[in-house]
Amino acid sequence: MATVKGATAEVPSSRPGRRDAHGNPDWVGAIARRHLGKIAGGVSLGLVAAAAGLAQPALIGQLISAVGSNSDLVLPIVLVLLLFGTEALFTAVQAYAMGRTGERIVYETRTALIDRVLFADFARFSALRLGDIASRIVADTSMLKVALSQSVATIMVDSAMLVGGIVLMYLIDPLLLGVTAICMAVSSVVSLLLARRLRIAAQRVRAIMGDFGADLHRAIGALGTVKACRAESLESKRIGGLALAARRSGIRVSALGSLLSPAMSLGLQASLAAVIVTGMGRVATGSMNPADLTAFIMYLFYLVSPLVTLFMGIGQFQQGRGAIGRINELASLDQEEQVRQDSALADAAASPVDNGGVAGVEFQRVRFAYEQEPALRDVSFSVPARGLTAIVGPSGAGKTTLFQLLMRFYPSQGGRILLGGENIEAIPVHALRGLVGYVQQESITLRGTIGENLVYGEEHATSAEIDRALELSGLEEFVGRLPNGLDTRIGDSGVGLSGGQRQRLAIARMLIRRPSVLLLDEATSNLDSDSELALRHSIRNIASECCVISVAHRMSTVVDADKIVVLEDGRVRETGTHRQLLRTSPTYQRLTSIQFHADQTNDVSLTGRDSLPAVPGGH
Numbered sequence: 244m245a246t247v248k249g250a251t252a253e254v255p256s257s258r259p260g261r262r263d264a265h266g267n268p269d270w271v272g273a274i275a276r277r278h279l280g281k282i283a284g285g286v287s288l289g290l291v292a293a294a295a296g297l298a299q300p301a302l303i304g305q306l307i308s309a310v311g312s313n314s315d316l317v318l319p320i321v322l323v324l325l326l327f328g329t330e331a332l333f334t335a336v337q338a339y340a341m342g343r344t345g346e347r348i349v350y351e352t353r354t355a356l357i358d359r360v361l362f363a364d365f366a367r368f369s370a371l372r373l374g375d376i377a378s379r380i381v382a383d384t385s386m387l388k389v390a391l392s393q394s395v396a397t398i399m400v401d402s403a404m405l406v407g408g409i410v411l412m413y414l415i416d417p418l419l420l421g422v423t424a425i426c427m428a429v430s431s432v433v434s435l436l437l438a439r440r441l442r443i444a445a446q447r448v449r450a451i452m453g454d455f456g457a458d459l460h461r462a463i464g465a466l467g468t469v470k471a472c473r474a475e476s477l478e479s480k481r482i483g484g485l486a487l488a489a490r491r492s493g494i495r496v497s498a499l500g501s502l503l504s505p506a507m508s509l510g511l512q513a514s515l516a517a518v519i520v521t522g523m524g525r526v527a528t529g530s531m532n533p534a535d536l537t538a539f540i541m542y543l544f545y546l547v548s549p550l551v552t553l554f555m556g557i558g559q560f561q562q563g564r565g566a567i568g569r570i571n572e573l574a575s576l577d578q579e580e581q582v583r584q585d586s587a588l589a590d591a592a593a594s595p596v597d598n599g600g601v602a603g604v605e606f607q608r609v610r611f612a613y614e615q616e617p618a619l620r621d622v623s624f625s626v627p628a629r630g631l632t633a634i635v636g637p638s639g640a641g642k643t644t645l646f647q648l649l650m651r652f653y654p655s656q657g658g659r660i661l662l663g664g665e666n667i668e669a670i671p672v673h674a675l676r677g678l679v680g681y682v683q684q685e686s687i688t689l690r691g692t693i694g695e696n697l698v699y700g701e702e703h704a705t706s707a708e709i710d711r712a713l714e715l716s717g718l719e720e721f722v723g724r725l726p727n728g729l730d731t732r733i734g735d736s737g738v739g740l741s742g743g744q745r746q747r748l749a750i751a752r753m754l755i756r757r758p759s760v761l762l763l764d765e766a767t768s769n770l771d772s773d774s775e776l777a778l779r780h781s782i783r784n785i786a787s788e789c790c791v792i793s794v795a796h797r798m799s800t801v802v803d804a805d806k807i808v809v810l811e812d813g814r815v816r817e818t819g820t821h822r823q824l825l826r827t828s829p830t831y832q833r834l835t836s837i838q839f840h841a842d843q844t845n846d847v848s849l850t851g852r853d854s855l856p857a858v859p860g861g862h
């Protein structure tokens with residue numbers, strides 16, 4: 244079983260065989276079945292309480308008879324008090340036990356979902372909306388407590404009470420029971436129809452809440468852009484619209500839910516009136532004694548509460564079914580099973596991945612399409628085991644896609660990618676991602692301290708390794724100046740750090756792993772000239788130890804490269820050094836010309852190891 248740091252992930256070991264109403268594997272059912280024993284125990288406690296309750300009207304009937312016949316009252320009174328106490332005690336213990344089991348089911352479902360999401364296949368995961376995922380993990384799971392423990396117990400105990408009550412009422416007077424049944428039948432049918440509509444309405448609320456969460460997450464995550472576009476009112480209206488839809492659907496659920504109990508109460512009141520009229524008539528004619536009529540009416544009153552809570556329980560269970568469907572759907576995400584197994588082994592070994600030295604990279608006729616349009620078309624090039632290789636090309640050329648295939652975020656759809664001469668498909672994904680350090684375009688920082696961000700996923704890093712990474716990434720001085728150093732806390736999305744500092748932190752995080760291959764996707768785009776110059780020297784140092792592949796728009800990074808691959812429209816146009824490409828590649832000339840002017844505008848130094856011989860395009 245895989246583990247998540249800080250908690251044991253209670254993931255069912257294999258995909259459940261049973262499917263839910265939507266055809267997805269029934270993960271929630273599999274988790275709930277593991278607690279059948281506890282649920283049955285809770286139900287048993289409830290049944291004892293119900294039996295104690297059911298015995299009360301019969302004993303009170305006897306008490307009335309004893310009063311009428313001047314018999315000894317002590318024993319009946321003690322027995323009635325005992326029954327009151329037993330009912331109260333068992334009801335309380337049952338509620339606690341079921342609440343506990345419900346919390347356990349919620350916890351196990353949450354940890355299972357978190358695990359399934361974190362190990363999800365990246366391509367499938369990328370198509371989902373983050374806010375909706377959060378809503379399923381946080382809100383939908385919270386509905387399981389009531390739906391799978393309390394309402395299940397309520398439905399079973401109340402059903403048993405009703406059956407017991409009906410049997411006892413039958414024993415007292417079958418005719419009066421017949422009168423009751425006719426009145427109750429109509430209201431039961433109405434209640435069941437209401438419960439069905441309640442389930443459909445509840446499913447709609449869950450779906451709207453998913454949309455609401457997703458939109459909220461999107462807008463808050465991009466608040467800077469929202470403000471810069473003066474789109475606060477637009478977003479407020481859009482998200483407010485979803486909140487309104489949720490309110491309307493929620494009101495519909497409340498309306499249907501609030502009709503359930505009165506529908507049953509009406510049936511009961513009608514039964515009561517009919518029972519009193521019929522019963523009094525039978526008492527008057529002497530075919531029924533008053534004590535039996537009293538006991539029958541008491542049973543009728545006694546069954547009001549279980550009948551109402553039974554239908555409330557059915558309503559809650561129906562609402563929970565909507566949530567269960569959404570949870571099962573999320574849990575059914577395709578998984579990177581290999582990564583799960585490898586990481587479980589690595590956790591067990593409690594040791595970092597051994598990166599085992601240097602390795603070159605080779606793309607051989609690699610093809611890939613996200614959708615219809617190919618992003619890479621027969622891409623072939625090789626990268627030596629040491630040195631800096633730059634990938635340049637216009638936006639949308641497929642540069643990031645190359646990295647994502649090398650990381651096996653997506654499988655290539657043709658050709659091969661070799662790492663150290665071995666097909667990456669043959670390397671366990673977990674090990675591959677230890678060998679290749681990937682600094683993404685958006686330098687993601689996580690909540691926590693700078694130190695925690697640095698050793699993220701590499702908690703065994705030594706202080707010497709941390710110092711080396713800080714030095715190479717040019718963060719040493721900045722961290723040294725901070726009063727709390729590595730213990731300085733940073734907020735979500737790296738709040739508290741500049742864009743350049745975030746980039747350097749992301750690079751340092753990868754350097755700690757001592758990767759064989761370091762992928763830098765626009766990793767210096769946010770740096771000022773001084774920082775960039777410092778980092779360029781660092782990258783050259785790193786490149787002397789391993790293979791660095793850098794996607795770069797800034798010429799200053801490109802001119803430094805030992806090899807440049809020009810990518811356009813998913814194809815490799817040319818490869819060579821800066822000098823060679825300036826002479827031979829029209830695409831490169833165009834790109835350098837644009838960049839030269841852009842860099843001049845940004846006042847970026849163009850002096851590199853292989854400094855520009857002349858203004859590009861001007862020779």
Ligand SMILES: Nc1ncnc2c1ncn2[C@@H]1O[C@H](COP(=O)(O)OP(=O)(O)OP(=O)(O)O)[C@@H](O)[C@H]1O
Nearest residue numbers: 369613614618636637638639640641642643644645
């Ligand atoms: N997740 C995705 N789903 C569908 N299409 C995608 C996805 N990611 C990228 N693409 C498309 O694939 C093509 C290559 O994208 P890629 O991100 O690799 O380009 P790039 O060269 O890195 O661009 P840039 O320099 O702008 O970052 C583009 O046409 C892009 O629209």
